[in-house]
Amino acid sequence: MTALRIRGDLWMGAAPLIRNLALAMPAQRWTGLLGPSGVGKSTLARLIAGLPGPYRLEGVLGAEDGAPLAGRVAMMAQEGQLLPWADCVQNVTIGARLRGARPDIARARALLAQVGLEGMERRRPDALSGGQRQRVGLARVLMEDCPIVVLDEPFSALDTVTRLAMQDLAASLLQGRTVILITHDPLEAIRLSDHAYLLGPDGAEVLDLPASPTPRDYTAAPTLAAQARLLARLHRAEPALCAG
Numbered sequence: 357m358t359a360l361r362i363r364g365d366l367w368m369g370a371a372p373l374i375r376n377l378a379l380a381m382p383a384q385r386w387t388g389l390l391g392p393s394g395v396g397k398s399t400l401a402r403l404i405a406g407l408p409g410p411y412r413l414e415g416v417l418g419a420e421d422g423a424p425l426a427g428r429v430a431m432m433a434q435e436g437q438l439l440p441w442a443d444c445v446q447n448v449t450i451g452a453r454l455r456g457a458r459p460d461i462a463r464a465r466a467l468l469a470q471v472g473l474e475g476m477e478r479r480r481p482d483a484l485s486g487g488q489r490q491r492v493g494l495a496r497v498l499m500e501d502c503p504i505v506v507l508d509e510p511f512s513a514l515d516t517v518t519r520l521a522m523q524d525l526a527a528s529l530l531q532g533r534t535v536i537l538i539t540h541d542p543l544e545a546i547r548l549s550d551h552a553y554l555l556g557p558d559g560a561e562v563l564d565l566p567a568s569p570t571p572r573d574y575t576a577a578p579t580l581a582a583q584a585r586l587l588a589r590l591h592r593a594e595p596a597l598c599a600g
């Protein structure tokens with residue numbers, strides 16, 4: 357059970373990115389983070405995942421259980437970030453290899469089967485479709501078996517129908533983990549998030565979501581209404597949030 361919270365000001369070098377951040381990300385739930393391009397979404401993802409960069413948080417990032425985050429966060433970035441020279445099994449087991457541990461090949465093969473890639477274990481990324489590459493990325497996240505998962509625009513390069521299928525697969529396979537979903541896509545945020553925030557330079561606003569369970573039915577009236585409200589809000593917010 358790992359809830360996360362972030363409070364404070366996020367800086368990129370000498371420039372403030374987001375001031376007065378106050379994000380609560382409940383345990384075993386999906387928290388969606390939306391916001392205009394350049395606001396700092398990927399920077400937040402890197403911060404949570406503990407990846408290096410020229411950013412800093414003046415404030416607090418922590419798990420509510422008080423234990424350090426190191427080793428408890430897995431990240432799936434845009435387009436899966438697969439190693440082009442490595443096959444599916446090698447891509448899924450890269451974490452163990454980097455840690456100098458013996459990779460569990462049988463488990464990697466089982467996870468590849470779970471994401472629908474049975475028989476493709478020895479293919480390299482250039483012999484996979486975009487959706488299949490994302491499945492490898494998802495298997496790699498599952499391989500790491502971390503309680504916290506950061507998804508940074510994981511499905512943005514996919515066509516709409518493949519994206520919907522990947523959303524359903526991720527919702528099912530990441531159940532029980534604390535997921536932070538960064539997305540540009542209002543429908544994706546609404547389908548998958550239990551809680552969602554709209555980020556701007558002056559902080560984060562909580563978004564209204566339908567009460568139904570996730571992944572939400574994209575044909576349901578409350579989902580469509582929430583999508584329309586969010587689109588209008590993003591449209592209104594974009595020029596103001598990007599000013600300066």
Ligand SMILES: Nc1ncnc2c1ncn2[C@@H]1O[C@H](COP(=O)(O)OP(=O)(O)OP(=O)(O)O)[C@@H](O)[C@H]1O
Pocket residue numbers: 368369373391392393394395396397398399400409410
């Ligand atoms: N390594 C870096 N060095 C300097 N500035 C950076 C670096 N990485 C990002 N930035 C800047 O920090 C700001 C936030 O970048 P970030 O990638 O977090 O935005 P984002 O909200 O994820 O954008 P997008 O939605 O377009 O991916 C941008 O202005 C970007 O140019």
